[in-house]
Amino acid sequence: MIEAGSRAFWRATLALCLGSVMIFANVYVTQPLLPMIAESFGISPLQAGWSFTVTTLTLGLSLLFYGPLSDALGRRGIILLSMGGAALTTLALSQADSYAMLLGLRALQGAFLGGLPAIAIAYMGDEFDRKALMLAVGFYISGNTLGGVGGRLVGGFVGDSYGWPQAFLVMAAISLVLLGLVIWLLPASSGFSPRALRPRIMLRDLAGHLRNPLLLGAYLVGGLNFFIFINQYSYATFMLADEPYGLSAKFLGMLFLTYLSGTLGSALSGRAAQHLPQPVCLMIGIVLLMLGSTVTLIPTLPAIVVGFLINSFGFFFAHSTASSWVSRHAEQARASASSLYLLFYYLGASCGGFYLAPFWHAHGWTGVIAASLAVFCLTLWISFLLLRAERRRPVLA
Known part of the structure; x- marks a missing residue:
């Protein structure tokens, strides 16, 4: 087993962090480019948003397959193949000459991008000892945030200066460099034991999770919160690109620096859960989301930025709490319980734009x-129901 602080620990952890940066940079690179894509192809904001939502949709669906596949065939090879497929698809996106082609490639890209998120924690569990695992997971999650912010900054700055196809070209080059580093750094598996693919058992476990009200509630809270949170950013790019703000793609990309307050929210959620029931922590996060959203109605750029800082803190405070809650309350097959949470999470991201679109067209940002x-009122109510349900049911360690 790899021990914390060893050379192998730092090589493996750095490899997974760099892989995480690559994955989430590619997921989010299109968000600051949405107004540019809409103008380039003569499509509506909702249609432009499909270039983001189709990726999160196929990514979420792929999570259900990569885990069992890696249990049978191994972790490292699937991680590297999926990353390679994603990088090559990004390169192909720079040559897309129609919106249909762009959407098809983004859907394919999402299917490749699901490999690392589905397998990384399992790889760590196979190879790292307990102390090393706890440290490595923290670094890996930081890579998620840095990748999301970095991808948006690359998209915004390169797209603003050279156009959206060149943003994909630069992202492909970065992705290939990161892939090369991961190939070099990531140790071969030594603690992996293959298991036969058993689809029937997998489906039985998934059905059991959905019948558990404590898990279903958390799935709905996590999915619905992300349903709104991530798609607010998409519509905010159209609001801020228009008058009176008139922000270019470069500055729209910088809006996503507000995401970084979520790192603090994630860290504090664990401490808060030591003193408060987890459903109460969920409610705190949701109330902050409601507060931040309301602050963005103040029609000044500083107020909008502050609102998104509050939103990001509140969202990741609730998201980290919900993730921990799922692991804590899964009665069996905890890995598939967590995968199902991520499926709801990314399906929420994929569908939220459709829900918000009519409100945007009818009433603008106020409608959103x-x-x-x-x-958020609905997820607050579900969190309250979870609090009542937990008090009536024994907690699993």
Whole structure:
């Protein structure tokens, strides 16, 4: 087993962090480019948003397959193949000459991008000892955030200066460099033991998770919160690209630096859960989401930035709590319980744009926020039901 602080630990952890940066940079690179893509192809904001949502949709669906596949065939090879497929698809995106082609490639890219998120924690569990595992997971999650912010900055700055195809070209070059580093750094598996593919058992486990009200509630809270949170950013790019703000793609990319407050929210959620019931922590995060969303209605750029800082903190505070809750309350097959949470999470990201679109077209940003608050009221109520349910049911260690 790889021990914390060893040379192998730092090589493996750095490899997975760099892989995480690559994956999430590619997922989010299109968000600051949405107004540019809409103008280039003569499509609506909702249609432009499909270039983001189709990727999160196929990524989420792929999570259900990569885990069992890696249990049978191994972790490292699938991680590297999926990353390679994603990088090559990004390169192909720079040559897309129609919106249909761009959407098809983004869907394919999402299917490749699911490999690392589905397998990384399992790889760590196979290879690292307990102390090393806890340290490595923290670094890996930091890579998620840095990748999301970095991808948006690359998309915004390169797209603003050279156009959206060149943004994909630069992202492909970065992705190939990161892939090369991961190939060099990631140790071959030594603790992996293959298991036969058993689809029937997998389906039985998934059905059992959905019948558990404590898990289903967390799935709905996590999915619906992300349903709104990530798609608010998409519509905010159209609001801020228009008058009176008139921000270019470069500055729209910088809006996503507000995501970094979520790193603090994630860290503090664990401490808060030591003193408060986890459903109460969920409710705190959701109330902060409601507060931040309301602040963005103040029609000044500083207020909008502050609102998104509050939103990001509140979202990741609740998201980290919900993730931990799922692992804690899964009665069996905890890995598939967590994968199902991520499926709801990414399906939420994929569908939220469709929900917000009519409100955007009818009432602009005010309509988006009103629709957002309605969903947050629902997740607040579900969190309250989880609090009541937990008090009536023994907690699993």
